[in-house]
Amino acid sequence: xxxxxxxxxxxxxxxxxxxxxxxxxxxxxxxxxxxxxxxxxxxxxxxxxxxxxxxxxxxxxxxxxxxxxxxxxxxxxxxxxxxxxxxxxxxxxxxxxxxxxxxxxxxxxxxxxxxxxxxxxxxxxxxxxxxxxxxxxxxxxxxxxxxxxxxxxxxxxxxxxxxxxxxxxxxxxxxxxxxxxxxxxxxxxxxxxxxxxxxxxxxxxxxxxxxxxxxxxxxxxxxxxxxxxxxxxxxxxxxxxxxxxxxxxxxxxxxxxxxxxxxxxxxxxxxxxxxxxxxxxxxxxxxxxxxxxxxxxxxxxxxxxxxxxxxxxxxxxxxxxxxxxxxxxxxxxxxxxxxxxxxxxxxxxxxxxxxxxxxxxxxxxxxxxxxxxxxxxxxxxxxxxxxxxx
Ligand SMILES: Cc1cc2nc3c(=O)[nH]c(=O)nc-3n(C[C@H](O)[C@H](O)[C@H](O)COP(=O)(O)OP(=O)(O)OC[C@H]3O[C@@H](n4cnc5c(N)ncnc54)[C@H](O)[C@@H]3O)c2cc1C
Numbered sequence: 153x154x155x156x157x158x159x160x161x162x163x164x165x166x167x168x169x170x171x172x173x174x175x176x177x178x179x180x181x182x183x184x185x186x187x188x189x190x191x192x193x194x195x196x197x198x199x200x201x202x203x204x205x206x207x208x209x210x211x212x213x214x215x216x217x218x219x220x221x222x223x224x225x226x227x228x229x230x231x232x233x234x235x236x237x238x239x240x241x242x243x244x245x246x247x248x249x250x251x252x253x254x255x256x257x258x259x260x261x262x263x264x265x266x267x268x269x270x271x272x273x274x275x276x277x278x279x280x281x282x283x284x285x286x287x288x289x290x291x292x293x294x295x296x297x298x299x300x301x302x303x304x305x306x307x308x309x310x311x312x313x314x315x316x317x318x319x320x321x322x323x324x325x326x327x328x329x330x331x332x333x334x335x336x337x338x339x340x341x342x343x344x345x346x347x348x349x350x351x352x353x354x355x356x357x358x359x360x361x362x363x364x365x366x367x368x369x370x371x372x373x374x375x376x377x378x379x380x381x382x383x384x385x386x387x388x389x390x391x392x393x394x395x396x397x398x399x400x401x402x403x404x405x406x407x408x409x410x411x412x413x414x415x416x417x418x419x420x421x422x423x424x425x426x427x428x429x430x431x432x433x434x435x436x437x438x439x440x441x442x443x444x445x446x447x448x449x450x451x452x453x454x455x456x457x458x459x460x461x462x463x464x465x466x467x468x469x470x471x472x473x474x475x476x477x478x479x480x481x482x483x484x485x486x487x488x489x490x491x492x493x494x495x496x497x498x499x500x501x502x503x504x505x506x507x508x509x510x511x512x513x514x515x516x517x518x519x520x521x522x523x524x525x526x527x528x529x530x531x532x533x534x535x536x537x538x539x540x541x542x
Contacts, residue, residue, distance in 0.1 A: 172426065172429060172430070174422065174425065174426055174429060174443065174446075175241070175242060175245055175419075175422055175426060177238060178238040178239070178241045178242035178245070178419070178450075179242045181235050181238040181239055181242065182238070182239045182242040182243070185216075185220060185229055185231055185235065185239060186212075186215040186216055186217055186220075186239075187215070188215060189211060189212065189215040189217070190242065190246065192211050192215075193208060193211065193243075193246040193247060193250070194246060196208065196247075198246075198247065198504070198505045198508060198509075199504050199505070199508065200371075201246070201247035201249060201250060201371050202247065202248065202249050202367075202368075202369065202370050202371050202508050202512070203367075203370045203371055204370050204371065204373075205371075206247070206249055206250070206370075206371030208246075208247045208249065208250040208371060209250060209253060209254070209283075209322070209325045209371070209373070210325070212243075212250060212254055213281045213283065213325070214281075216229075216281060217254060217281070218254075218257060218261075218277050218281045218282055218283055218284075219277055219278040219279075219281060220236060220239065220258065220261075221236060221258055221261045221262045222261060222274050222275075222277055222278040223274070226271060226274040226275045226278055227274075227275055227278035227279055228274070228277070228278040232457075232461055233262075233408065233411060233412075233457040233460045233461055234454060234457035234458065234461065236258060236262075236412060236415075236457075237411055237412060237415040237453050237454065237456075237457045238415070240255060240258075240412045240413075240415035240416045240419065241415045241416070241418050241419035241422060241450065241453075242419060243416065243419060244415070244416040244417060244418065244419020244420045244422070244423070245419040245420070245422050245423040245426065246419075246423070247371060248369055248372075248416070248417075248419075248420045248508075248509065248512035248513070248515075249369045249370065249371030249372040249512075250371065250372075251416035251417075251419055251420070252321060252369060252372050252374075252413075252416055252512075252515070253321040253322045253325075253371070253372040253373055253374070254322075255412050255413055255416050256284075256285060256286040256321045256322055257283050257284045257285070257286070257322060258412060259286065259405070259408050259409045259412055259413075260284045260286045260330050260348075261274070261277060261284065262404075262408050263401075263404050263405035263408055263409070264330065264348055264350075264390050265348070265390040265391055265392055265393075265401045266390065267350075267387065267388065267389055267390040267391070268387035269350065269387050269388050270390070273328070273350060280327075282327035282328065283322055283325050283326050283327050283328075284322075284326065284327070284328050284329075284330050284350070285320055285321065285322040285323055285326035285328070285329045285330065285353070285377065286320070286321070286322075286330055287317030287320045287329055287330060287331040287332065287377055288300070288317075288332045288520075289317065289318060289319060289320070289520075290302065290315060290316055290317055290318065291316055291317075291318035291319070291363075291376065294525075296541070296542055297332070297520045297521075298346055298395040298402070298541060299334065299395070300315075300331075300332040300333050300334055300346070301315055302314070302315035302317075302331060302332070302333045302334075302379070303315055304333050304334075304335055307383065309385055309386055310383060310384050310385040310386045310388075310389075311333075311335070311349070311383075311384050311386070311389070312381050312382065312383055312384075313331065313333060313349060313351075313379050313381075313382045313384055314357075314379055314380055314381055314382070315331075315378075315379055316376055316377070316378050316379070317329070317331055317376070317377045317378075317379070318363055318375070318376035318377070319363075319374045319375070319376070320374065320375060320376065320377045321372045321373055321374045322372070322373050323360045323373045323374070323375040323376075323377055324360060324373045324375070325373060326353045327352070327353055328350050328351060328352055328353060329350075329351045329353055329358065329377055329379075330348050330349065330350050330351075331348070331349045331351060331377075331379065332346060332347070332348055333346075333347050333348075333349055334346060334347070334395075335347045335389065335391075337391075337394075338391060343394055344394075344395075345391050345392065345393055345394060345395070346391075346392040346393070346394075346395040346402070347389050347390060347391045347392065348389070348390045348392070349384045349388060349389050350384075350388045350389075350390070351379075351382055351384055351388070355382050355383070356382070356383075357379055357380045357381050357382040357383075358377065358378070358379055358382055359377070359378045359380070360375050360376070360377055360378075361375060361376045361377075361378060362375050362376070363375060363376040368508070368511045368512055368515070369512050369515060392405070396540075398466075398467050398470060398538075398539055398540075398541060400465050402541070403465040403466065403467070403469065403470050404465050406470050406473065406474075406541070407456070407459075407460050407465060407469060407470060407473050408460065409519075409520075410456070410473045410474060410476070410477040411453060411456045411457055411460065411473060411476075411477075413477075413516065413519050414449075414453055414476070414477045414480045414481070414516065415450075415453050417480075417481075417484055417512075417513055417515070417516035418446060418449050418450060418453065418480055418483075418484060420484075420488075420509055420512050420513045421446060421483075421484040421487045421488050421491070421509075421513050422446050423509050424487070424488055424491035424492065424495070424506065424509050424510065424513075425442045425443065425446050425487060425491050427491070427495055427499075427505070427506070428442060428491050428494050428495060429443075431495065431499075433494040433495055433496065434494040438490070438494055441490070442487055442490060442491055442494075445483045445486060445487045446483065446487055448483070449479070449480040449483040449484070452476045452479060452480060453476060453480060455476065456472070456473045456476045459472065459473070467533070467538065467539040470539060470541075471530065471533055471539055474521070474526065474530065477516075478523050480516075481516050481517060481523070484513050484516060485514075488509070488510050488513045488514075492506055492510050521541060521542055525542045526541070526542050528542075529541065529542055
């Protein structure tokens with residue numbers, strides 16, 4: 153049920169999306185890069201986009217979304233981090249599942265370290281709108297994303313990979329799986345390096361398995377991807393370097409991930425705020441409180457985007473991006489609770505939109521690094537020690 157059906161049910165009475173200022177800038181940026189997509193998403197019921205088989209991922213592909221961050225030299229539009237943060241918020245406000253699933257692709261496109269096949273891969277993404285799934289988590293509680301558990305056996309000219317990646321979004325629409333592994337450093341210094349293998353999704357030995365019957369974020373194709381003896385040539389392996397230190401490649405990955413994932417979920421919270429404004433719920437002070445939270449959070453994210461665009465990628469930049477992310481996370485918690493209350497019990501009971509957006513907005517807490525897992529490292533960093541990612 154989307155906003156229009158809610159208007160017809162009398163839940164919202166004053167909704168005129170053409171004139172609302174909230175989210176206008178973000179939707180303008182989305183329209184500039186992917187013309188026509190926002191209007192198509194706005195017509196789809198939220199529940200359809202939040203259920204398995206959602207058409208939103210295909211629409212995003214048809215409108216050129218996968219190429220967004222591909223640099224101009226490889227045939228993409230080369231959107232910058234600020235523009236992508238705005239687009240992520242706009243997408244999150246239409247469909248949390250779409251925003252989160254495509255965020256995994258977008259972050260991989262921007263953060264994958266170069267390897268011999270990178271140029272070909274990026275050109276392919278820009279020309280054919282290919283999707284990359286991002287397999288970092290491997291379903292082990294309390295584990296670090298920097299220490300993957302996948303097994304890698306050397307073969308002539310490459311590696312045989314076995315293991316499980318879960319949760320892994322975009323698992324059905326992916327054209328390529330990117331899977332994190334630990335491999336001996338190509339420099340031959342005897343250390344292990346964090347690496348990313350790029351694997352065609354239809355490779356023998358890849359299987360996609362549902363691992364939950366959850367309904368929240370059901371349109372994100374988040375499943376388990378199992379690899380059994382999957383062959384990967386060496387030229388499809390990208391190296392992040394030694395994961396014990398915050399080198400520039402690993403910093404870049406965290407910087408863009410924290411920015412874009414926060415923007416996606418801020419979009420989800422903003423969708424609830426938009427419904428409060430549309431229904432003229434609460435009083436002006438209540439609505440201003442919500443708008444102040446989400447606009448303030450977006451301004452902080454824009455600050456992170458500018459920091460990346462200025463080329464900062466040291467530990468101080470990563471720490472700042474984490475402070476911004478956890479601050480946005482707290483804002484989202486407050487905003488969604490208050491917005492749901494203002495929308496009222498009837499909307500909560502009669503509209504699956506409110507429950508779905510409210511539940512989806514909680515998932516920012518689960519993306520790495522979780523606040524509790526990194527608290528000791530940030531505590532030490534603030535006392536003058538090096539920042540060590542958990
Ligand atoms: C919608 C969604 C889509 C996702 N898509 C992808 C994807 O496409 N690719 C991908 O790689 N991952 C994906 N993830 C996975 C995500 O990035 C995390 O890896 C995963 O959610 C971690 O699971 P968990 O919270 O149960 O972790 P756990 O590590 O089991 O954490 C459980 C709890 O313990 C706490 N905790 C953990 N470690 C410590 C510690 N050292 N000290 C103190 N407390 C600690 C955590 O803060 C948390 O409260 C997705 C997650 C979600 C929610």
